[in-house]
Amino acid sequence: MTLSTNSPAGVVLPENPAALLPSEARELFRAGVVSPTSGWSGGYAQANLIIVPKAQAFDVLLFAQRNPKPCPILGVLDAGETSGPLLFGGDVRTDVARYVVYEDGVKVDEPTDILAHWRDDLVTFIVGCSFTFEAALQENGIRVAHIDQGVNVPMYRTSVRCEPAGAMAGPLVVSMRPVPASQVSDAVRITSRYPAVHGAPVHVGNPAELGIADLARPDFGDAVEIPANHVPVFWACGVTPQAAVMESRPALAIGHAPGHMLITDARDSSYLVP
């Protein structure tokens, strides 16, 4: 396993992160392990975070309601709450490998916990993540390039605008997975059954039309090699609220570092529709 990482010296990555229970994975992150989480805790849903003061919470929730593909809400922790049923016994301030802190829309810190930034008026939104359906893709014979290549998923800001809500406005962010042309239809069909974790792709095959100039230069995460006969397939991404935060410049906002997700206690299968 060669996941890109920058854990502090002395912190050892688990040999088989797929086998960890969510509570075990969260405990490792709490202890200082830093790693993208694709492939971790097989069978359990992963999630994006966006944390804002109560005064901005309505705009964020409305933004999510109006943009359900990139922002499917799995849960909301009330102002000041640091745990909940999606992370039983956990703490949202410490249990993610790395966070991003924004002040006035500018990244000011990328800490491994947010204890120093915490305030009792902070509301935490837990947003679905496409890592959740990757096991289903693999089980159906569709390889996931960034897992095979041991890197973070590539993510791109697009030229597609989200529906604004109050002060929140910004571009759609997408994740990209190259899929063999013969399996694109299967990838659409399989992921459409997971609407709460971004569902079906928003775009298949033409990055230029999304305003993506160069797939080799993602805005977040790592580039992946695109094998021959593979088509780039784009899914809406839960980093979208962070792009809106950068553009809308609230005094304070906190997200996860892209690709470094909250691993929840919810089963992947609980987000599968018939």
Next chain:
Amino acid sequence: MTLSTNSPAGVVLPENPAALLPSEARELFRAGVVSPTSGWSGGYAQANLIIVPKAQAFDVLLFAQRNPKPCPILGVLDAGETSGPLLFGGDVRTDVARYVVYEDGVKVDEPTDILAHWRDDLVTFIVGCSFTFEAALQENGIRVAHIDQGVNVPMYRTSVRCEPAGAMAGPLVVSMRPVPASQVSDAVRITSRYPAVHGAPVHVGNPAELGIADLARPDFGDAVEIPANHVPVFWACGVTPQAAVMESRPALAIGHAPGHMLITDARDSSYLVP
């Protein structure tokens, strides 16, 4: 057509309300027609309203997010907005047949417009309604009792508690349609394909378990006769936020009169999932 009504003298009910365009139906309500809307404007989605001051809007939106079966949000009008894409050219203050105004959780008015109550800080939530899937039931050979009997749909407060959100807390409200035992499975299957308008039933067959003592005495709407060999089937109902308002007692809240819906320009089919 013998829909129960209490339109002012001189206002004439349309002969064939199913054939009206949504804009025509809204114009009639604006002119003073009062009628439950089940069966009106065939093919177009109907919606519940809950309107609250901006200060309460986060709690209402979070309540909806946590209780998606009774409160599927179709759209939100920003503070002070009176129209939007779901009611093109319309006015949410006048285009519903009858409204209910609550002060401190107590019904204080049931006007046919809310111009006198309007404030620029009011946020309007447009919530899916099960009337939207009734045409699909009928097309599949399942009769809808309250349409056949020319009355409003029966609705009941249940003993099931919603997930609270901030100040908003209250019981699940359900609508009931009697379905022949042999067609219950079809009714579940068909309505499950409309998750944005309450989706599959929440309960089939045992009103006592929902805390409903007497089906002949609904809390909202009219009782229907239950034909022999029919099973009462219960769907989550968009009156639920009004029940929470009655219990949570915000200073001001406005809803539609139960069964007297906003008729939107959205097609029923736009809420059908594959």
